[in-house]
Amino acid sequence: MTAKNAFYAQSGGVTAVINASACGVIETARQHTDKIANLYAGRNGIIGALTEDLIDTGKESSEAIAALKYTPSGAFGSCRHKLKSLEANKREYERLIEVFKAHDIGYFFYNGGGDSADTCYKVSQLSEKMGFPVQAVHIPKTVDNDLPITDNCPGFGSVAKYIAVSTLEASFDVRSMAKTSTKIFVIEVMGRHAGWIAAAGGLVEDRDIPVVVLFPEVAFDQERFLAVVKARVDAHGFCTIVVSEGCHWPDGKFLAEQGSRDAFGHAQLGGAAPVVANMINQAHGYKYHWAVADYLQRAARHLVSASDVQQAYALGKAGVELALAGHNAIMPTVVRKSSSPYVWEIGKAPLSDVANVEKMMPEAFITADGFGITAQCKEYLYPLIEGEDYPPYRDGMPDYVTLQNVAVAKLLPGFEL
């Protein structure tokens, strides 16, 4: 078998550990130069493939590649460019194959969420039809934790740890101040459709923090919510609220869209957190503070879970190994063997079973009152936030790497996106 080149791209919102997967892919590829000659990365994700803007990862030192394991964000750039259906956008798919052909690419490693799993699957199918078969492997990544089959998705565990720890710390703060000042702390977390991340905030209950979680899965019931908050404050002197950005009214409208207008009359300035905090203040008069974590939660490499980093790396490595073993249209997965102690291994799933399937949070993970998480949910979450894995520091800040990202010479005419 002659060595072929490989293509790797990062897709969609980046995470604290997606570069750990890149590290796993590149380090493993470098161990198999008999089969993988060069590993090219797409600059800004799949756009880099479409525009033939390829990065030669071979120009990076082994130290720089190793540093990816502790560097958050997408080292080669990512993008939010979704390839449509084959019928609607055959031109882009065909261009991908042309670029792969021009650069003798036999392996396609695509690191992303649900949409990219679908793209990956289609590339595999189309390349075969077009007579230039490419082995397509999807490497899972998403803080939303919504990919099927795999027990969890790299990126989620670290966000979950960040939210659990931040909620705990801010709750300790409020508890100190509650006698004369702040009684309510509201933290807004990511998750437009699924409450996985919000659920992680619910773990602080196990540290004696009175907490109310607002999930996107549960229509917001203002009256019941306000009553529960009051009961918590009456009993504990304070209350913490974890609100998902996707929390919505019974009619489906997001809380964050609650008619907030700035001086220019522009809608939706604020998030869900200030809406919730203000609502409590109006009803009960409690002084409040609120935070919106936004990108901080998914970029926080300084506070990742060790199990998340290990899995992100292992899935990148497994992706390359699956390709070398001849697999195609496949995704390596995390298989949980035991929660306590936490034991997991790498499995695999055909992309035909992954593409276009969204894994929602089980109903059994949310308490009957809709404001908290069950023991079953905690059993699922704890292993995912297990362990610490700190980056090295220089001058008080993490010593993250920025790659050189040297371009590969173009061989084809330009392409308009």
Added chain:
Amino acid sequence: MTAKNAFYAQSGGVTAVINASACGVIETARQHTDKIANLYAGRNGIIGALTEDLIDTGKESSEAIAALKYTPSGAFGSCRHKLKSLEANKREYERLIEVFKAHDIGYFFYNGGGDSADTCYKVSQLSEKMGFPVQAVHIPKTVDNDLPITDNCPGFGSVAKYIAVSTLEASFDVRSMAKTSTKIFVIEVMGRHAGWIAAAGGLVEDRDIPVVVLFPEVAFDQERFLAVVKARVDAHGFCTIVVSEGCHWPDGKFLAEQGSRDAFGHAQLGGAAPVVANMINQAHGYKYHWAVADYLQRAARHLVSASDVQQAYALGKAGVELALAGHNAIMPTVVRKSSSPYVWEIGKAPLSDVANVEKMMPEAFITADGFGITAQCKEYLYPLIEGEDYPPYRDGMPDYVTLQNVAVAKLLPGFEL
């Protein structure tokens, strides 16, 4: 000399390291039982003294006290109860002395910011006049970093580190996404009057991040700001903005108050961050994300600076030692001997020089264009964010301590606040 009891209280907004000062006070007092018999803490700060709600710290194990060094928030509760002038509020001052007398308290350790330094000074003066002299020592604490004489205040260094690291991480994220998605990231930080915390965000410039800092010291110039942001995006593809909550228009009105109204017509729902982000979007059309760190920044014990923890502990310890050496109406300080390498020692300042003096950020710390920090400012900041000091973890979250806080029997009639 007969042993007396001591009183310790935490005041105002708590920090990630105020308990490290408490640890320094308590551990040092425990080494001098010949002079300090019992150390009582005020439950919820000075209110605990006024209402005779005292906590017997002697009931806590040495392990629990040692754990304070890595536990954020105020372990005994704090409060925002400011004692007014002696004339306006003699009743409360006299009550303090009565409680101290009833519990044979000869040492008053007050751990707080500018207001508490003033209170501490007055207690010292009045107790002497009332014939029950109490040695009053103020232990500095404030994330605002605005106490005079001391080179810096415990609590600030850790917030500075949190903001520098969080800004760096989120900037890496935006840089990855900028090609097709988010080009602007805005992070709002604490600091109503002084830009010390915002300045820390400016350090990411040294990691090649295009950053604009909005200080409360500089009246907001919308036109120039929007032009600078556009220039940064043109040059780098993205831009990070660190906005102080105290950022204001030339007429003094806070950006955060910019007429935001919720569906009920209530003003000031959002913070400064969404206002700034929206303004940029309106002018240039850039997609944005914003975060409001709020309590997360001052509670983040998981990401403190080692030098901050060391100083917080050392100042608590020094406070007790100063009292035992006979000092009164005094505050231990941090004296910087050298920035690189960072060398500091403990000094002291009479409270008469500390009370009612606010240290502002020097003009020379802000760049001429008003949007960044100077080399001089960086030289000041770097030592304060130096070093890491991680708490122990249990089940994926820090293993912070919650004390028993056993009450001391009351000896006096009740007191209405």
